[in-house]
Amino acid sequence: MAANSKITFVNSQHAPVEVACEQNLSESLNSSNSPVLFGCRTGVCGACVVKIHSGIEQLDKMSAADEEVVLVMVDDPTAVRLGCQLYPKGDLEIEFVGKK
Numbered sequence: 588m589a590a591n592s593k594i595t596f597v598n599s600q601h602a603p604v605e606v607a608c609e610q611n612l613s614e615s616l617n618s619s620n621s622p623v624l625f626g627c628r629t630g631v632c633g634a635c636v637v638k639i640h641s642g643i644e645q646l647d648k649m650s651a652a653d654e655e656v657v658l659v660m661v662d663d664p665t666a667v668r669l670g671c672q673l674y675p676k677g678d679l680e681i682e683f684v685g686k687k
């Protein structure tokens with residue numbers, strides 16, 4: 588496994604960023620390097636919803652609690668995750684969709 592994951596932001600002018608593998612994404616991204624907006628960072632508010640365009644196969648399965656939040660936030664939960672609950676293990680292409 589690579590030491591870093593490259594996070595590419597789809598539909599964003601933001602340049603890709605390298606983050607440490609298996610580190611929480613919301614801890615790796617801050618106000619200067621993140622087009623993803625975070626709120627609670629605990630998986631409750633749904634502010635950080637992202638669509639995974641590639642790399643979903645290397646993410647852990649979404650927890651039932653996270654799935655409940657996602658289902659409230661988006662109409663189609665396919666390939667959608669809470670950005671604050673992601674621990675990338677490889678490269679990801681994500682699109683911030685936030686709350687609907």
Ligand code: FES
Binds near residue numbers: 628631669670671672
């Ligand atoms: S920041 Fe609140 S659910 Fe992710």
